[in-house]
Amino acid sequence: RKEVEQDPGPFNVPEGATVAFNCTYSNSASQSFFWYRQDCRKEPKLLMSVYSSGNEDGRFTAQLNRASQYISLLIRDSKLSDSATYLCVVNRRTALIFGKGTTLSVSS
Amino acid sequence: GAGVSQSPSNKVTEKGKDVELRCDPISGHTALYWYRQSLGQGLEFLIYFQGNSAPDKSGLPSDRFSAERTGGSVSTLTIQRTQQEDSAVYLCALDPGDYGYTFGSGTRLTVV
Numbered sequence: 688r689k690e691v692e693q694d695p696g697p698f699n700v701p702e703g704a705t706v707a708f709n710c711t712y713s714n715s716a717s718q719s720f721f722w723y724r725q726d727c728r729k730e731p732k733l734l735m736s737v738y739s740s741g742n743e744d745g746r747f748t749a750q751l752n753r754a755s756q757y758i759s760l761l762i763r764d765s766k767l768s769d770s771a772t773y774l775c776v777v778n779r780r781t782a783l784i785f786g787k788g789t790t791l792s793v794s795s
Numbered sequence: 796g797a798g799v800s801q802s803p804s805n806k807v808t809e810k811g812k813d814v815e816l817r818c819d820p821i822s823g824h825t826a827l828y829w830y831r832q833s834l835g836q837g838l839e840f841l842i843y844f845q846g847n848s849a850p851d852k853s854g855l856p857s858d859r860f861s862a863e864r865t866g867g868s869v870s871t872l873t874i875q876r877t878q879q880e881d882s883a884v885y886l887c888a889l890d891p892g893d894y895g896y897t898f899g900s901g902t903r904l905t906v907v
Binding site: 691721723730776780781782783784785786787788 | 901
């Protein structure tokens with residue numbers, strides 16, 4: 688089983704749509720969780736941390752379920768500029784382990 | 796990205812040659828990581844430096860790969876006898892923590 692698994696997509700949605708990405712992780716000892724965004728041929732950039740209580744940043748909501756080892760990202764009112772690859776990230780001791788990412792394409 | 800500079804930005808080398816990639820933190824960070832990203836693949840952890848502690852080399856794919864960090868600042872990743880499967884983007888990152896990493900813009904290595 689891979690350490691971090693994501694549905695690769697692509698997710699093709701119209702502007703204004705709500706879209707949800709899911710991620711599972713295998714290491715129950717993981718303590719830190721993040722979503723990163725990566726644009727084509729660019730380096731990954733932190734989108735948001737994920738906390739057990741769930742957290743929201745504008746149109747983005749992240750949830751963590753430790754019992755199920757499951758992380759989610761919800762994007763509301765999708766914008767064209769949200770088109771990117773979204774990476775689920777979990778720590779393994781000192782390193783951050785990245786999923787392969789879910790590709791989102793928002794069209795007008 | 797801001798805070799870390801990588802060079803060169805692009806490198807084309809012949810199979811069998813050695814290459815050296817550089818990561819230069821702009822400000823002082825004790826923790827430094829190397830990752831690589833092959834075409835269509837996720838980021839693969841390579842090596843981690845933390846202060847004066849022994850580096851975590853558990854991600855290095857073979858003994859052709861080595862890295863060092865001098866004076867707790869600049870780091871170099873060396874690949875000896877490059878192979879075509881070494882072609883990837885090599886990314887340097889600083890400081891994991893509650894706010895995650897800051898990545899450099901990477902070195903795109905192509906082995907021909």
